[in-house]
Amino acid sequence: MRSIYTLLIAAAGAASTMAAPPAGYYDSLEGKQGQTLRGAVKAMAGSYSRVTYGNKTWQAFEKTNVRQVNGRDAWLDIYSNNIVYLPDHDALNIEHSVANSWWGGKNGCLEAYSDLFHLNPSDQNANNTKSNYPPGEVEGTPHFDNGLLLIGYPAEGQGGGAEKVFEPADQFKGDFARAYFYIFTTYGDIGWLDKHAYVYGDGGELLPWAVELLLRWNREDPVDSYELSRNEEIFKVQKNRNPFIDYPQLAEYIWGDMSQTAFSLIEELPAEPVDRPEAPVFDGARTVGFDTYARRWWDGYTQTISRGEGTLMLSIDGRDYFEPSDDWLQLDPAMDATESHVYKAYVEREVNGYTLRSAVASINIDARDPGRTDWSRARWERVTSLDGFTLDDTPCLVLSANTLHPMSTTGGVTKKFMESAGFAEFDDDGILYELPANAAVVEFEAVGQGKHRLMVNDCLGTYIGSWNTAGKNAMRLDHTTYTPGKAEVKADGTFVFTFDADGSLQFNKTQPRFLNYSSTQGGVYLYRYVDMNGGWSSVRGLAPDDSDWSVGVGPGEIIAPDGAVIFDLNGRRVPSGRVAPGIYIVTGSGRSQKVIIN
Secondary structure, three states: OOOOEEEOOOOOOHHHHOOOOOOOOOHHHOOOOHHHHHHHHHHHHHHOOOOOOOHHHHHHHHHHOEEEEOOEEEEOOOOOOOOOEOOOOOOEEEEEOOOHHHOOHHHHOHHHHHOHHHEEEEEHHHHHHHOOOOEOOEOOOOOEEOOOOEEEOEOOOOOOOOOOEEEOOHHHHHHHHHHHHHHHHHOOOOOOOHHHOOOEOHHHOEOHHHHHHHHHHHHHOOOOHHHHHHHHHHHHHHOOOOHHHHOOOHHHHHOOOOOOOOOOOOOOOOOOOOOOOOOOEEOOOEEEEOOEEEEEEOOOEEEEEEOOOOEEEEEEOOOOOEOOOOOEEEEOOOOOOOOEEEEEEEEEEEEOOEEEEOOOEEEEEEEOOOOOOOHHHOEEEEOOOOOOOOHHHOOEEEEEOOOOOEEEOOOHHHHOOEOEOOOOEEOOOOOEEEOOOOEOEEEEEEEEOOEEEEEEEOOOOOEEEEEEEEEOOEEEEEOOEEOOEEEEEOOOOOEEEEEOOOOEEEEEOOOOEEEEEOOOOEOEEEEEEEOOOOOEOOOOOOOOHHHHOOEEEEOOEEEOOOOOEEEEOOOOEEOOEEOOOEEEEEEEOOEEEEEEEO
């Protein structure tokens, strides 16, 4: 079995998509060297025809950044392994490979801001985390690692004084290098800002450390079919080409060992594609992203790995890569329900004189005790109306309306928001049947006056906490305090849970997270559990007994658990319900909780 992913080649066919440069296009470079050659390359940018940034950019991306996943068109994101299908792109940003803040963005130079040669669709979280860090190689443990992009402290001699650098995957390092060569040549005189001078000096000159790094990336990651195809498609709309893709050796004649040698179109031929081997495939595992898989097990099983020609290399739980004796792994029965493993694999082989690795494929394998409830493999259907549906009788899911990503159980305790759990599986009828392992299953418990508290559980039924707004755009998961709210489903099918204080539950599309917002952000959907026979379940008791002792807090209001009493700081007993601003102690069942009412 080969990879289920393929690049989408234009309908005209690979031959026309990767056509040679037009006759005479590069004649002006003949006989030039060093900075004179760089000036000639810059002069070629005069044919540039700007594509309006925004919707027109996405239309261009439909030709330049698309791959097929299981027969469907998906965006090719060089910053993450996430799968986002066309035409939706709400979960993606338009990312500048060369940070636009370095020259003042569209106000500094609109042409550079809109130039497709350094624009790509990007996962929002990766884009935000990449920030305006320079490229480089990460030393030590990364601060961010999504399987394709690393962000962390720079290796010695790199970074130009920046706190962190971003390191792309090996298969895209040459793409970044050639984009940087193009931008810093074409727009060398646009007024680069001194406060961001990590990569460049006066006049946009690349600093020595950056030249060394980018030349090495340019050599080690040769131009492939995808990059040549993208160059051709951009040429069709922008009317100019990236010379460092057609002639990657140009960089050597400007910055490298050939800088004292005249460039010759007779001696130097246009690039031919050098394609890496395909990434290995973990057979039978669930696809959770591009080249990323997941599987659950309890009894022992054999995990086979399919691959093409080349040497298979394997890493287990972060240890060094080694060459396994077979293309399969034997997993013994799980020791307990907490056991998990991460396997990573790539294929390496000689290609046209280069030793090239495939993309890295990874699989997360988690133990799942069949004796325990596992909501990650239940069936869920979207709630389009609360009529005839008792909200507090059914386990539910909260999904982002734009991406259909479930809310996760992570992020809320320390970061004061809930992250997206990522890729979920749906059937053709829109029934959700496979959840990411870190997805949150929620329960709504009635607390009177048409209000509920929102309780969060993991997929195995462990109670994590209840939503408690901690101020504007801030929340936490708390075992003993919650903010009540009212639930409704709007006419457009979006679910709204409005808290008694500090907004409603929404999804921020720009910085993907579930949070309480007073301003308008992205909508969410509510999904309810469906049993395997198609009937509605009234399963209760996901949360343990101690979750029943919780204190609801709203503006001027305390909702105490049954049997609990409320005292002010003078020791006077206060009735449950509306109270004056102040500090109170709620006590009962051998427990007590301090509550502040503003």
